[in-house]
Amino acid sequence: MKAPILCWIRRDLRLADNQMLSAAAGTGRPVIPVFLLDPEAQALGAAPKWRLGQGLAVFADGLQALGSRLILRRGPAVEGLRALIDETGADTVWWHRLYDGASVARDRAVKSALTEAGIDARSFPGHVLFEPWKVETGSGGPYRVYSPFWRAVRGRPVGASLRAPATLVPPAAWPGSDDLADWRLGAAMNRGAGVVAKYARVGAAAAQARLDEFLHGAVTDYARLRDFPGAAATSGLSENLTYGEISPRQIWNAGLAALEVGAGGAETFLKELAWREFAYHLIYHFPAIERDNWRPEWDAFPWRGDNADAEAWRRGRTGEPLVDAAMRELLVTGTMHNRARMIAASYLTKHLLTHWRVGLDWFADCLIDWDPASNAMGWQWVAGSGPDAAPYFRVFNPATQAEKFDKSGAYRRNFLHEGQSDPPEAACDFLAAAPRLWGLSRGDEYPARRIELAEGRARALAAYQAGKGGGV
DNA sequence: TTTTGAGTTGTTCGA
């Protein structure tokens, strides 16, 4: 029998439009899909890690339907892959490329170690539409501004999406595998995984259903309504994109088709997907964007580290209803509406003068759609320290934003139980989760504002003004 | 090389 191919699964939990699996199936050789719980995966935040476990379970079922399996191993990637090579006689290890600093470093080390050992170690594209090194400005080099990036990529061909392989040839003998349940990937979800689980839609089939529903419905009004947190106007696909339960190419092609038949909002939708591309473009070319100010002149800015205000922010108890609703949405559902993210982030970094990294870390712990590229770009954009960032004087006023984008109060009521005799389900879910985390109880009064909005705004602007003398 | 136009998402104030 021919030597098997190890398909190293990472953020690509899908069978359709999976370039690695299709290539492997095309060889006719045995295929061994393997997921490694390596230090990088161990380092995931509570919610992303829990969500990973959900995704792995569904993906393993899908593989089984093709006569295959998902092998689970624990430990550093090089060791884990070497062990499997020894056990199975595999001479080939394939994977899909990732682009954040930690992944790039790990994959380089894996590639050189395996290549040195005579293994065919090869990576495939697929997690993004456009390889970051293939998008260059006229003078060469990466884009630092979104709009020209968008103009550069919008017309580029991405190729047709691939069908799922009909079958995957199993190896003569399957290597041993851990039991997913033993990994306890949800162990850190002390806020209650059951709460978030109600809102998650896991797996490739769910992702495809989401896409179809969106393109047959909400896409029409997407450009108009996507800014309203209370409207069900977005696709919700970020959760699935994160673990590759759907590929950006599947979404792009479907979006292009919708655009062709004149679906309003399709262009705006594609532009949002291009924002994700831009984030990956940035994190590949500037990996320090995850931890350091992208504009070093911001290093002198007097941001506060973690503090009591930030803790109130995390708990959804700042006394600012729209911000608190957003933070509770995050805790309960594992996601947050895009506009709410901007408002919550602006409030933390400007009104509360707290470093964007404090917020970035909390999002990384709570978001089931957590993505290293988008999270870093988003936080630095709001804070003002990032590429193509908001100007410093752009301070979101949560009250004004509420008036504009949640006029009816539906979004706030959905997540804030206080003052409601019969709160909606999501608000009750917060009540179920918060006591476990923080000892809060139903009877606790809604907190007073930590800072008046005008005062917070003035304080932020003054800090930025003062900082300018120091280089900002 | 120099120039030019443009740059996701806001708020406030005063006319």
Added chain:
DNA sequence: GTCGAACAACTCAAA
């Protein structure tokens, strides 16, 4: 209530 200007300059990308 509505509207335009100010908020600050600077960097980026392309001509």
